[in-house]
Amino acid sequence: MMILSGDPPKSRVLTLVLVLIILALAATPFLFPGAKALNVAAKICVFAALVASYDLLLGYTGTVSFAHTMFYGIGSYAIAIALYGMGPNWAAVATGIVTGLPLAALLALAIGLFSLRVAAIFFAMITLAVASAFQVLASQLSWLTGGEDGRSFRLPELLRPGTVLIPKDMFGVEINGRILTYYLVFAGSALMILALLRVVNSPFGRVLQAIRENRFRAEALGFRTVFHLTYANCIAALVAASAGILNALWLRYAGPDTSLSFSIMLDILLMVVIGGMGTIYGAVIGATIFIVAQNYLQSLMGVASKAADEAGLPLLPGLLHPDRWLLWLGLLFIASVYFFPTGVVGRLRYGGGKKTAGPSH
Amino acid sequence: MPLTLETRDLTIRFGGHVAVNNVSCTFRPGELTAIVGPNGAGKTTYFNLISGQLRASGGSILFDGIDITQHSAPMRTRAGLGRAFQLTNLFPNLSVEENVRLAVQAASGTHYDMLRPWMVRRDLIARADSILDQVALGSRRGVTATALSHGDQRKLEVALMIALEPKVFMFDEPTAGMSIDEVPVVLKLIAQLKQDRSKIILLVEHKMDVVRSLADRIIVLHNGQLVADGPPAEVIASPIVQEAYLGVAPKTAESVG
Numbered sequence: 001m002m003i004l005s006g007d008p009p010k011s012r013v014l015t016l017v018l019v020l021i022i023l024a025l026a027a028t029p030f031l032f033p034g035a036k037a038l039n040v041a042a043k044i045c046v047f048a049a050l051v052a053s054y055d056l057l058l059g060y061t062g063t064v065s066f067a068h069t070m071f072y073g074i075g076s077y078a079i080a081i082a083l084y085g086m087g088p089n090w091a092a093v094a095t096g097i098v099t100g101l102p103l104a105a106l107l108a109l110a111i112g113l114f115s116l117r118v119a120a121i122f123f124a125m126i127t128l129a130v131a132s133a134f135q136v137l138a139s140q141l142s143w144l145t146g147g148e149d150g151r152s153f154r155l156p157e158l159l160r161p162g163t164v165l166i167p168k169d170m171f172g173v174e175i176n177g178r179i180l181t182y183y184l185v186f187a188g189s190a191l192m193i194l195a196l197l198r199v200v201n202s203p204f205g206r207v208l209q210a211i212r213e214n215r216f217r218a219e220a221l222g223f224r225t226v227f228h229l230t231y232a233n234c235i236a237a238l239v240a241a242s243a244g245i246l247n248a249l250w251l252r253y254a255g256p257d258t259s260l261s262f263s264i265m266l267d268i269l270l271m272v273v274i275g276g277m278g279t280i281y282g283a284v285i286g287a288t289i290f291i292v293a294q295n296y297l298q299s300l301m302g303v304a305s306k307a308a309d310e311a312g313l314p315l316l317p318g319l320l321h322p323d324r325w326l327l328w329l330g331l332l333f334i335a336s337v338y339f340f341p342t343g344v345v346g347r348l349r350y351g352g353g354k355k356t357a358g359p360s361h
Numbered sequence: 362m363p364l365t366l367e368t369r370d371l372t373i374r375f376g377g378h379v380a381v382n383n384v385s386c387t388f389r390p391g392e393l394t395a396i397v398g399p400n401g402a403g404k405t406t407y408f409n410l411i412s413g414q415l416r417a418s419g420g421s422i423l424f425d426g427i428d429i430t431q432h433s434a435p436m437r438t439r440a441g442l443g444r445a446f447q448l449t450n451l452f453p454n455l456s457v458e459e460n461v462r463l464a465v466q467a468a469s470g471t472h473y474d475m476l477r478p479w480m481v482r483r484d485l486i487a488r489a490d491s492i493l494d495q496v497a498l499g500s501r502r503g504v505t506a507t508a509l510s511h512g513d514q515r516k517l518e519v520a521l522m523i524a525l526e527p528k529v530f531m532f533d534e535p536t537a538g539m540s541i542d543e544v545p546v547v548l549k550l551i552a553q554l555k556q557d558r559s560k561i562i563l564l565v566e567h568k569m570d571v572v573r574s575l576a577d578r579i580i581v582l583h584n585g586q587l588v589a590d591g592p593p594a595e596v597i598a599s600p601i602v603q604e605a606y607l608g609v610a611p612k613t614a615e616s617v618g
């Protein structure tokens with residue numbers, strides 16, 4: 001299975017879960033009609049790739065970065081500004097890509113070379129500082145970024161909902177530009193995840209793990225670890241920016257809340273931990289659980305609260321009130337970290353509690 | 362020109378404490394030099410200075426005619442300085458085979474290849490496996506490094522250095538803490554490396570019988586200073602070694618070499 005770079009899920013249940021998630025995402029336009037389901041599915045795709053790229057840093061090299069949403073934001077804004085400024089055409093899309101990606105990579109290179117030489121905590125602080133500065137910059141340069149309002153834009157003709165590609169009578173669902181955009185997001189994310197799987201399982205990727213395990217020893221073997229860490233940082237930034245591009249294309253919008261805020265950073269952290277660090281597959285699982293919970297927990301609780309109320313149960317209706325959904329999400333998170341310290345993937349691969357050979361064996 | 366490794370007035374201070382003090386010494390290929398001295402004499406620190414884990418406060422290091430005093434540890438490794446650490450220093454959660462494969466990979470210059478899966482590099486895997494067989498760890502290749510016994514971890518430490526195919530081998534108490542039946546594997550390995558007359562071998566070792574059987578030359582460090590240097594029989598008989606290892610007070614102030 002060279003498409004998985006020789007690193008299959010290595011657990012029947014995990015394989016089954018992954019296959020189900022991928023099939024569900026691939027068939028969402030046909031299985032779950034309606035804008036909400038498609039929005040949730042697109043967000044899962046984008047975040048699976050975004051979280052996988054963060055896993056490359058946190059899970060494989062052990063470096064903590066707070067600048068991941070910045071790179072995500074660079075991609076989002078690049079495409080949004082280009083399409084807003086140049087109009088809804090493919091040249092604008094291309095311009096957004098060829099400015100956004102190199103910008104993200106260069107910034108990652110600079111941050112890496114500057115701060116990955118020394119202790120990991122310094123890198124974390126630098127990324128925090130740079131990301132905060134970037135956030136301020138994005139809101140100050142409102143002539144360019146639209147400030148707090150962000151930038152809404154129109155997509156090229158082909159990707160618009162009004163463009164009917166295959167009429168309804170063929171598959172029972174009208175294939176329009178919106179659905180084409182969804183598949184663009186789906187395919188783009190899948191490609192990025194497979195590429196990351198290749199990177200972590202390459203000779204280069206094994207050195208990253210060696211650095212996480214014992215950087216001092218990796219240096220003593222002759223590896224110039226600052227370059228390995230910097231390249232990993234650049235790859236992660238490129239994928240994050242690409243995910244940002246896909247997200248902006250899907251939303252037809254880029255703004256501080258959807259592409260730059262620190263709450264996205266927090267979400268990424270939660271997803272990577274829930275899914276399982278240092279596995280790449282964990283990103284898919286973590287993103288799916290988290291985003292589905294985020295979008296459906298509230299309505300599920302509404303139903304449960306009402307049922308409890310009608311059954312005349314004490315206390316429960318209040319506890320299950322939809323407004324408490326964040327509390328339950330928090331509890332869900334604590335429970336998942338407590339019961340699956342190695343994430344869902346770690347749990348499924350190696351069983352509970354056992355000391356494992358890490359992602360390698 | 363044969364390979365040489367030389368330290369000139371090599372010195373390092375930790376605050377006020379001079380751990381290695383003006384050590385000048387030249388090492389030649391085909392010669393196994395044992396470095397002896399009491400605990401805290403500065404032997405490990407001397408190694409750290411040579412292989413680049415510590416930067417000298419003064420003096421210089423010449424390797425193959427090049428001043429490497431300011432070179433980083435990875436640069437020195439790539440130039441051919443191999444090091445096995447006294448305190449076992451492995452990749453704890455990676456498998457035994459992967460530990461060695463990383464060293465093999467480093468030696469082969471495969472540093473940034475990110476386009477192919479590692480398992481297509483059968484050459485690296487085969488080489489790692491053959492080294493594991495050499496140190497009698499072949500049957501343990503699948504377990505994590507932390508799961509190994511202390512003696513096996515010491516062997517893996519040596520395996521990593523051998524995998525680097527260095528020009529200089531630096532063993533820092535390779536048999537310390539090993540059980541009696543494990544020691545011969547390591548000694549046989551060192552004896553084998555000695556066959557190749559083009560290598561420089563440095564060995565820090567406390568067991569005098571081991572030193573006597575393997576060393577062509579002994580240097581003695583004491584309080585960071587080089588106090589004796591010469592053929593084994595001569596150095597072992599010297600008052601300074603008698604005092605340090607046998608607790609005999611020196612009869613004369615004179616030292617050998």
Ligand SMILES: Nc1ncnc2c1ncn2[C@@H]1O[C@H](COP(=O)(O)OP(=O)(O)O)[C@@H](O)[C@H]1O
Pocket residue numbers: 375380398399400401402403404405406407
């Ligand atoms: N990084 C360090 N910082 C401060 N002191 C050190 C450091 N490394 C070694 N030393 C001191 O240098 C002296 C020599 O230590 P070491 O080289 O480990 O001795 P040996 O290997 O001969 O037993 C000791 O007194 C030790 O405490």
Ligand SMILES: [Mg+2]
Pocket residue numbers: 404405406447533
């Ligand atoms: Mg020592």
